[in-house]
Amino acid sequence: MRKSIATVSVSGTLTEKLAAVAAAGFDGVEIFENDLLACPLPPEEIRARAADLGLTIDLYQPFRDFECVPRARLRANLERAEHKFRLMERLGADLLLVCSNVSPETIADDGLAAEHLRLLAERAAEHGIRIAYEALAWGRHVNEYLHAWHIVRQADHPNLGTCLDSFHILSRGSDPLGIEAIPGEKIFFLQLADAPLLAMDVLQWSRHHRCFPGQGGFDVARVVRHALNAGYAGPLSLEVFNDHFRQAGTARTARDGMRSLIALERQLQGAVHPSVPAGFAFAELSGTGSLGGVLPALGFTRTGRHRGKPVELWSQGAARLLVNEAGAGQGPGLLAIGLDSPDPGRAVEHAESLLSPVLPRERAPQDAMLHAVAAPDGTEIFFCDDGWLADFPPEDGSSSDDGSPRGGGSPSAGGSPGHGGGGITHIDHVALAQPPHYFDEAMLFYRGVLGLQPQESLEVPDPYGLVRSRAMSTPSTPSTPQGTGEGPGVRMVLNLAQVGAGQPPPQHVALACTDVLAVARRLRAEHPELLLPIPANYYDDLEARHDVPPELRELGVLYDRDERGGAFLHLYTVTVGRVFFELVQRVDGYDGYGAVNAPIRLAAQHAAP
Numbered sequence: 001m002r003k004s005i006a007t008v009s010v011s012g013t014l015t016e017k018l019a020a021v022a023a024a025g026f027d028g029v030e031i032f033e034n035d036l037l038a039c040p041l042p043p044e045e046i047r048a049r050a051a052d053l054g055l056t057i058d059l060y061q062p063f064r065d066f067e068c069v070p071r072a073r074l075r076a077n078l079e080r081a082e083h084k085f086r087l088m089e090r091l092g093a094d095l096l097l098v099c100s101n102v103s104p105e106t107i108a109d110d111g112l113a114a115e116h117l118r119l120l121a122e123r124a125a126e127h128g129i130r131i132a133y134e135a136l137a138w139g140r141h142v143n144e145y146l147h148a149w150h151i152v153r154q155a156d157h158p159n160l161g162t163c164l165d166s167f168h169i170l171s172r173g174s175d176p177l178g179i180e181a182i183p184g185e186k187i188f189f190l191q192l193a194d195a196p197l198l199a200m201d202v203l204q205w206s207r208h209h210r211c212f213p214g215q216g217g218f219d220v221a222r223v224v225r226h227a228l229n230a231g232y233a234g235p236l237s238l239e240v241f242n243d244h245f246r247q248a249g250t251a252r253t254a255r256d257g258m259r260s261l262i263a264l265e266r267q268l269q270g271a272v273h274p275s276v277p278a279g280f281a282f283a284e285l286s287g288t289g290s291l292g293g294v295l296p297a298l299g300f301t302r303t304g305r306h307r308g309k310p311v312e313l314w315s316q317g318a319a320r321l322l323v324n325e326a327g328a329g330q331g332p333g334l335l336a337i338g339l340d341s342p343d344p345g346r347a348v349e350h351a352e353s354l355l356s357p358v359l360p361r362e363r364a365p366q367d368a369m370l371h372a373v374a375a376p377d378g379t380e381i382f383f384c385d386d387g388w389l390a391d392f393p394p395e396d397g398s399s400s401d402d403g404s405p406r407g408g409g410s411p412s413a414g415g416s417p418g419h420g421g422g423g424i425t426h427i428d429h430v431a432l433a434q435p436p437h438y439f440d441e442a443m444l445f446y447r448g449v450l451g452l453q454p455q456e457s458l459e460v461p462d463p464y465g466l467v468r469s470r471a472m473s474t475p476s477t478p479s480t481p482q483g484t485g486e487g488p489g490v491r492m493v494l495n496l497a498q499v500g501a502g503q504p505p506p507q508h509v510a511l512a513c514t515d516v517l518a519v520a521r522r523l524r525a526e527h528p529e530l531l532l533p534i535p536a537n538y539y540d541d542l543e544a545r546h547d548v549p550p551e552l553r554e555l556g557v558l559y560d561r562d563e564r565g566g567a568f569l570h571l572y573t574v575t576v577g578r579v580f581f582e583l584v585q586r587v588d589g590y591d592g593y594g595a596v597n598a599p600i601r602l603a604a605q606h607a608a609p
């Protein structure tokens, strides 16, 4: 299908927008009136610029508050329309979007609406122009897409059709099935936007929070499917009003829009993700040695060293951390994540088909880790099969050259915890700080590229701001809950300093253990300086809410329960460089992240020296 985008969806001047949209591979554009009015080029030159870039001008918009007006106003409106028609002839655009009247003076009369729109269509036809009538969700009299269609049908003019916009349909909770009652040739245009599910005024929601399909909570694909079933054959056109997109990089947003449409087309074809990861292979941190003793204190042992690079492998159970001296100057921070992938080659191909930057294969020929892409925040994501461990032979040099990994594959073989029971078994989740303005891009990356599913979006108060947080995880079904399928699954938490930005929230690696209290006791005894202190007030409140062992207070372990009786015990280390560790124990199917405790943790981190 042809792909189009409204110029309002990306930042920049009109000429910057056109260049970025063409570079991202779009076939056409909707020119938003403000972009044209603010552009120093005459319409003929804009037309030539678009043509040179291989873009068609699919629509000019919006024409407002035209129909259902008193007779005297109608004359003025028709004159206003004549001016637009002449402009569109210069621009080479032959479709004008008319949105339903929002004025309080609108006369609530369908017959009058049809009469006025028919007059407009007759005038438009003299210029070879067609009119697409769109119901704004906050239109005064017309705010439902089927209402707009009924008026178009009543007006009955070949140059008059309707414009469907997924936001206006889905934000009102209308059933898009009704689209199939509209003859396809009368759907003149289809605009697509997603949005997070928010309870707010629909105009504000539309003007500030729209996002690309796949980034919000609407079933945009359903709208498209019904339009295609109706026989719609025009472009899929993104029309997004978003405060962050207005500030983000023009080319980057245009590319993200294209990624969204590619993913949407796949969804319509019923394609499934070709290679959903089964678990974490590793997390790679910048730093040197044992990260100042933190890793051995947590029970990790060094089990290997990269053949040709200054990278060490630290293991405990199936939890593997790589410590890379590159970038160590800035202190410890997360550089990369390795995912256990059923088919790394296909996973990276899939990522590339969704326009993710594939990282250059600059590794030595014998290295296994060749399949990697960059996440929106710059973190490198490696798709791994078991072979990668062979790059990290044990240091005693006893590893043969047959490539067989020491301490590979099975969860218990990756090195001994050396501290008895309760140890760490695997990486439970990784939390990444997202750059401002690109949170929605990250959502689409983790959903489309990695096959993770978004959980609820949360806003977590911090003493000096607000952190927006969203967990994304591999799908779990009742028959294969997280932790019992092919692997433990992948859970990511995306954080964004929403208010009070200052510095980005630190990143963290959460490690699953079988007995977090046992680990906490050992840490308390041997390395109390590594534990993040939690205020007594927290425990006074916790003990009033739940029947918990008093030991939690002594050990600084936090606690949460879910409605189904699952429990979560977790513990934080202090921050080292830009990263900290969390130790977690999930009890009886607890599937969350202890979000109620996040404000306590954020405050404790601010208070820590």
Ligand SMILES: O=C(O)c1ccc(O)c(O)c1
Binding pocket: 061, 062, 097, 099, 134, 136, 165, 191, 206, 207, 239
């Ligand atoms: O917010 C608006 O006014 C507006 C204008 C044109 C559209 O196509 C639309 O969906 C919304």
Ligand SMILES: [Mg+2]
Binding pocket: 134, 165, 191, 239
């Ligand atoms: Mg619209």
